[in-house]
Amino acid sequence: MDTFSLLAQGLLVAMEPSNLLYALIGVTLGTAVGVLPGIGPALTVALLLPVTYKLDPAGSLIMFAGIYYGGMYGGSTTSILLNTPGESASIVTALEGNKMAKSGRAGPALATAAIGSFVAGLIATLGLAFVAPSVVKFALSFGPSEYFALMLLAFMTVSAAFGESTLRGITSLFIGLALGLIGIDQLTGQARLTFGMPNLFDGISVTTLAVALFAIGETFTVVAQRATGEDKVETVRGSVWMSREDWRRSWVPWLRGTAIGFPIGAMPAGGADVSSFLSYSAEKNFSKHPEEFGTGAIEGVAGPEAANNASAAGTLVPLLTLGLPTTATAAIMLAGFQQFGLQPGPLLFATNAPLVWGLIASLLVANFILLVLNLPLIGLWVKLLSIPKPWLYAGILVFATLGTIGADGSTFFLGPVPVSFGLLLLMLFGVLGYGLRRFGYPIAPVVVGLILGPMAEKSLRQALQISQGDPMALFHSWIAILLWVLALLAVVLPLYLRARGKGRMLAQFATDED
Amino acid sequence: MKQFVWASIIAGAMALPAMAEDYKIMAPAAPGGGWDQTARSMQTALQDEKISNSVQVLNVPGAGGTIGHAQFVNQSSGDPSQLIVGGYVMVGAILTNNSPVTLDQVTPIARLTGEYEVIVVPAASDIKDMSGLVEKLKADPGSVSWAGGSAGGTDHITAGLIAKAAGVDPTKVNYIAFSGGGEALAAILGNQVTVGISGYGEFAAQIEAGTLRIIGISSDERVEGIDAPTFKEGGVDVSIQNWRMVAAAPGITDEQKAAILADIEKMAKSESWQKILTEKGWADTYLAGDAFAEQLKADTEATTAILKEIGLVK
Amino acid sequence: MSESGSRNTRRRPDRAALGIAAALAAVAIVIAWSTSQAGGVAGYSPVGPKTFPYIIAGGLFILSILTAIEAMRGHFPEREAQDFPPMLWVLGGLVAQMLTMKTIGFSLSTGLLFAATARAFGKGALWKTFPAGVVFALLVWLMFAKGLQLTLPAGPLERLF
Structure with a gap:
């Protein structure tokens, strides 16, 4: 019963024609729902999971794998084409991807996203199969101190990587940090900045903020330019397929993104968003064309998309080996596993071997079908852009609001009128998103602040509480020290490079002039 | 077209009263969570057993269930078709969040399932049993770091109760709140903290695999299938159950309440429900009517007392 | 927020940008005030639930001053006319x-x-x-x-x- 024969057996089952059909249905459904602007993978998986209940175990498992990968992938399409990410992990994809789409390179952007997702999914799924135990060991060595250092590193690299003005970039970040304060403090149970409103007790939902700032803010911006700007229709220029140059510039970011995404996805407090941020700043630092970042650099799509998908597979490492759901999507999947009689935990690989290998084989097949399905569809997706704007944006708003109401049915009384609290926030943040764009403030750092701020605060306080207030605990392991050094380098290195007059891109951060 | 719309509105309004025999269950949590799963399992069982024709689940997440609960109390009064799922966590959340709406304002129907709290240590830990833990706690309460769920939740309350029963000041408990049991589990496995406290289900797989050692369980008597002494056996007089319940709207008549009780009783005894319980690994701690109402009252009193002592409720 | 359609590249000070500076300062004050109103819970960590809010409020306040300076110098990017x-x-x-x-x-x-x-x-x-x-x-x-x-x-x- 060695690993390979088990995997081969799983693959044989997954390749049966009826199972391939289920995989195809799963991928199609997952992509179709995941692609709707404003509906992220967690909601997609939650909605589609019951569809699999009716099938036999093998078919249900494989359809489920298809839905998972389809849902994870679907979001990038609308991020690139319409600048409307459905969740935090595809925000970075929107940054460069949408710029590419606006200059007529939607095809290559979608292609590099699809192939990057495939490569990352393939490597990471194999990683899941063969190195899960050691990866999980590494992930477990991360305690609060290490997370704090990691968050620090993320802040240092990410805040330097967004936008053209340092002042406005940091202001955006602080707006996000301030929003992150809202809600009940997890460590003490105290309400902060809630002004007595129970609807704010759980804080601001990252999904709501991302959808509002991007989808709604974008709609405002586009409609406000209607009279002045001649219709900036994103016509497809050149081939919808990737050029040789695109391939050359994509393959390293795919691999780098995978290398960043898989381990971070495997961490109990990592997740797809953090790894996509880190991958973006890595690509920006390593790129031979740093000046293209912000105007549509293909590396900025290839890397983060690969990281995003690799961490989706990485999430399965703690989920399967420890029974640890680390993301909202994973928590829903855990519920899904129970119906297959799969009890995730340290004994899973020993007691449930055929099922686990069946799942891994299903993931591989689903990943492959995703590519086969999506590459030919790119031409079709690009046609989305030729939908007349009134219908396109009306549709975007319908789905953006649908996702919000569906996830949060709470009612809030505005005087005598019952209103949906989620929609109220969506509207307010939409206006904020427009204001930020109007005055040249970058959007992404707001979401970054909302995600990283609370994580950094929580891990710092947990670390200090465990050590009963001893700050040296923050440097108690070599991993923590290494991360601190890297974070320090992220600050010092650009200063040094600038002193030596290198890197136009870096010089650009220093100046306030545009 | 317009006429069609108006016609539809009128027709729709007229169709409204015809739906009275169906149930609408509120899950005051996001899709996927424990209360949501309970609500959706009830939906399945009620429909499969033909107790009700149509059951709808509405998710209103937030603030430990208090948002959904407040909305339920305000909007369902006197409506016998509306139910809400809830649990022990809500007792604490209502107190810590200063919620204006309390559990007295719904009509409790029955406790459906429950889970006991357990304390675990890493396999290599020098703490072997409850008395070892109590000893350490008495010597230096700050040196024992407890990993569990959010502040003020069941895990935190249990930790406070244990300290109190051991004669240690509950405010001195070094409780580290993690989001959800998952992150806490990672901290325990990574040897970041001294002990872990959470529902048995969070740790079951690790306990079976031998990576974690269970040193006590919060039940009154030993639980079949779990090889662990109770807290009481370990000399700590604490018993607590993290239960889930179903309640009906406020202001319904006694006949309506009896009808709902009968439906829920039928569901709880049904084959579909029992099958779901086994599948999900939920313990059947069914307790209905007045007995449950009394239990609820006792739990609320004990919880209020301990939350005040920990300092979470003024 | 600003008068519509004016091309105010060279106009100093940039009044809309001054408005942003004022808004940032207002948010900073609200955060600081709201934090000072909350009761404290003693814990083992020297960094409590109030530390981060104060830091963020302080940061926003500094950013508000810097924004005001930029606004006075007219350093904000040119804005397109809006409809x-x-x-x-x-x-x-x-x-x-x-x-x-x-x-x-x-x-x-x-x-x-x-x-x-x-x-x-x-x-x-x-x-x-x-x-x-x-x-x-x-x-x-x-x-x-x-x-x-x-x-x-x-x-x-x-x-x-």
């Missing part, structure tokens, strides 16, 4: 949807949003776009509420199904 009436249509659509969603149900309420957005983008005839929006939203409702069991507010129209 505000269409924006108000979109905003109006969102407000209308928010206010009516819980009362008249998903389809009718979302139909309002759909029609208002289409109007903003220049498809004028509301009597055509509203029914179209309602039908579209109803199809979406059927797909998600009936097909996928997502709970969406039901009004008179949805109860027909």
